[in-house]
Structure formats: C-alpha cells, structure tokens
Amino acid sequence: MTMTTTNDMIAASPVRRRFGGGDLIGLGIILLVALIGYFLFPNNLALLTRIIAVALLVLSLDLVTGYCGVATLGHAALFGAGAYAAGIASAHYGINDPLAMLAFGIVAGAAAGLVCGVVILRAHGLPQLVLSIALIHLFHEFANKASSWTGGSDGLSGIAPTALLGLYEFDLWGRTAYVFGVALLAIVFVLLRLIVRSPFGMLCRGIKEDPIRIRSMGASPKIALTKMYVISGAVAGVGGALNAITTQVVGLDSLSFTMSAESLVMLVLGGTGSLFGALTGTVVFMFFEDVVSAANPFHWLTMVGALLIAVVLFAPRGIYGTVASFVTRRREAK
C-alpha cells in the first residue's frame, strides 16, 4: 500500500502538538458545511443525516484500510452490528433513550470489530480479502435467519427513541436528528484526530509501511491492529446506531456486501489515509448517488464502476489527496 497522502507529510514534520490549528480549521469546515447543508436542503435533512451515518462508517474503514493497510470488503459488518444492537435495545428491551441506544451501538460495534479483527488479521493478501467477504455474508445470513430478533428481510421496526436528553424530540423534519448527527460526527472527528496522531496511531502507520521492522522494534503488529479494529468498530457502531435512531428502522442492507463495497469506493474516491479524504469521498459519492439514482437507477451500478476505474487510473490518491498534494506543490513552488 503506497497510497501516501499529505497526512504523512504533516505527520513527518516536527509538529508536536496533538491537536493543531489545522485541525481546528478542519473542524470549523465540517461545522460550516453542516450549517450550509442545513440551510440549502431544509427539506432533505434525512439524506444529510444518512450521509453523516455513512461518513462515520467510511471514517472507521479509513482507520483500518487507510492507516493500517488492511484491505477489507466486509466493513459494513461493524456498522450493521451497531445498528442492530441499538435497534434491538429499543424494539425488544424498551431502552429508548437515544444516548443509551448509542452506547449499545458502540459496544456492539466494538465487539464486532474485535471478532472481525481477530479473524481477518489471521491472513494476508487474497485470503484476507476472502475472509472479510465471508464474514460479511456470515453476518448477513445470521441476521436474516435470526428473524425473531432482527425482523429478517422485513427489517427491524418498532424503534421509538425518546427525546434527546429529555428535551429535544425527534421531529418530523429531522432537525434534531441532523443536529445530533453533526454533533456526533464532530466529537468522533476530534477523537480520531487525537488517536491517529498519538504514538499508537504512528505505530499503526508504521505497521502499514513495514510490519517486520515494527516487530523487530519490539511491538506486536497484531495486537496494535486488533486494537485499531476495536476502535474502528466503535466508530462504525456510532454510525450504525445513529442510522437506527434517526431512521427508526434497521434493514438487512446495513449488513450487506454492497454496503461494504460502496464504503470502500467512497473512501478511495476521497483518498485513503486521511480523515478529510474519507469525509470528502462520502459527501461526493452520496450526493452523486442521490442525483443519478433519482434520474436513472438502472445505470447507477455502471456509473459507480466507471467512476472506480477512473479514480484508479487518473486519481489514485483520491479527490482530497490529489487536491492536497497540488496545494502543497504550489506552496513549495513559491
């Protein structure tokens, strides 16, 4: 995996601060875009909230694929685990407080991350990929068959979250849901920024570059990657829980291979190995999907395929990576 982005350059520069000015600007941009979205599409907040939920999944995929170099086509398993845990907590156990449901989602996502991590990290290369695909199918089949718990192919309904913090009801316009989503995304973004800059994050990046060297330095690549997988699971769990709380239904598609493949497409479109890349890719892809599939759902798959081929051929570092390296080059030229 040689997809380096400017993030590596930033990391290599002698900046010691864990959370620098650039991150504050990044956070500001996220909140600004969220605000613009709120005013531009007041009738389409459900789509924006969905984008945030998927963005959390893509961020979580970026942690293992972009930062650790693990190629996986089964990452929706973690997202779906979070979504079903939050949904089941509400529909079967009457735990309707959104924050409690969120906690369930995080724990289930982290647990699924641990299981997937332990299994997927046993192999490398093609077998690793096959393991990830087999896992997502296994999760999908399991959810399909355990229909008394999950509703099977009809989807899990009967999720009824109460007011957020006891104050803000989830309204018909999706305003509360949207603000909740933006807040979660901002918190997760800050936390992930701290994690990927921490010595642990550096260790993971080192493992991606050269696992043998890391082992000879005395660190265990496997334990570090498993930890990262658990963190990634927790992030995906947040996304899944957010989706379950705001749409109040969980479908089998949240555990599907297509979802996993699409999240990988979004990540690569934006650029691997950088949190902004993951966010950019998700926003661009989801808007594109919304526009194209509304116009002609028949050609959607062909378009995604062509888009993928084009990205691999012409912009292997993704949108964000290409733009960022262009900006750096301009700056160096001056």
Place this chain on the structure above:
Amino acid sequence: MQTVLSIAIDALAYGMVLFVISIGLSVTMGLMRVVNLAHGAFAMIGGYIASYAARDLGLAYGFAILLAIFGTIAIAVPIERLLYRRIYGAPELTQVLMTIGITFCIIGIANYVFGPTLKTVPLPSELQGSVDLGFRAIATHRIFAILCGLAVAAGLWYAIEKTAFGVKLRASVDNAAMAAALGVRTEIVYAVSFAVAVGLAAFGGVVGAELLPVEPYYALRYMVTFLVVVSVGGAGSIPGALIACLLLGAIDTTGRYLMPEFGEFFFYLAVIAIICIYPRGLAGRAKG
C-alpha cells in the same frame, strides 16, 4: 443411501463446474498476482452469449459453447490490454478497486442489454434425459459437467507439465524477471494465459448454467465462491483448486440438502475455518 448418493453426484457436478470456472482465476492469480474480482463476470458473459446463440439464434449447443468461449475472449482481451495491464504489480487495494469497478460496469451493461430476468441455455436432447447406472438413474447433464471438469483438469495438467509453453508458464510464475531475462516473452505468456483463463470461465459459465443460473448479479453472487476456491486451494495450484472445489462443493451441497435453511451459513463458516487453519491455502506455497 439414496440421499447420500444424490448428494455425492450433485456435489461432484457442482464442484467440477466450480473448478472449470475458477481454475483460470487461480492460474492468472498465481501468474500475474492480480486479484481479479471480475472473473465471475466473464463467466456470466459466456453464459449470456451461449443463451443468446442457442435460444435466439437457434444454434446447436456445441456451437453455442464455442461462440461463448471466443466471444468472451474477444471481449476480455481489449479489457486486459487497456485496464489490467496498468494494475500488474500494483497494490492489492488498487487491483480490488479496478476489478470490482469492471464487475459493476459489466453487471450494469448486462442488466441493460439482456434485462434483469434469468436466462437459460437450452440443453440438447442428448443431455436432457438421465442415464441408468443399473442401481440408480443420474441426470445426463450432471455427468456431462463432471466429464467436462475432468477433461479440463487433465488438459491443463498436460499443457502445464508436458508442453514447451507449460515450461515457460511455470518459469514465469516462479520468477517473471528471471524468465524474461532468459528470453521468455512474458507478456505473450501473460496474454495467452489470460485468454485461456477467460475462455475457461466462459466454458464453465455455459456448462454450469443449470447449477449457477445466469442473471445480471451472477458476477457478484458467485464472485465470493470463486475467490474462496482460489484462496482455499492456493493460487496457481491445479490439484489444490481441484481439492478445494470438491470440498467446497461437498460442504455447500450437503448443507443445502440437509439444512436448506442454514446452507449458506455453514458454507461461509467452513470457509472461515479453513482459511484460518491454512492461511496460504491447502496447496499454497510458502511465498504465495
């Protein structure tokens, strides 16, 4: 006893069809180190061409098969020239993305051209009935599929082990740079093996159309199965792929017969278990 026998026959036929389709994938993966997720898509194209030739043009089954094989190769070779060439030696993630992109495109186009319905390849009357073995009757088509699988395995074994081309192929698999330095035109070896692999995929797609029905999502649905065969068998190994196909065919068919509710579940569980125990495949070499 009857059940055991019919499971065995079905498992054998299914395993052989899997073998015919995925052996090409295994060889190209061992040779070119390309994770080719689009292999199933080529089998699907073969199935569509045969279905079109036999049903709409009324050609004989044998002609339909030939047309499918050469038609698919004619479609695949330009794709190899234009797209695959650029990802040889690229990181795995790049290869996965490129080939999954190709798969999505082919699915979309197939859906557009042939529609979302299931396509059948009508069998000639000789293959329709069943053969009485004295103690039991077996569908002729199953026997045909098994024989095709055996013929492909024997033919490939001969081509790889006994011919001059096979020597060049094995040399390129072991060390492409050294083989090139010794005067082997590796790009020709690559192109020929890719064409053969695609042709075999198309052949398997037609012969197996009874077992793996041809529809637009074929490429995605069975992609996993073909990849599983290669990673369980070990890339580039014919005996490994044969064992893997028979084993997976047996697990899948037995699961479907005995526990139709949980068939897929056990299949994937078995796959995970096998790969966890043999991360390099049943017959994989240390440096796969």
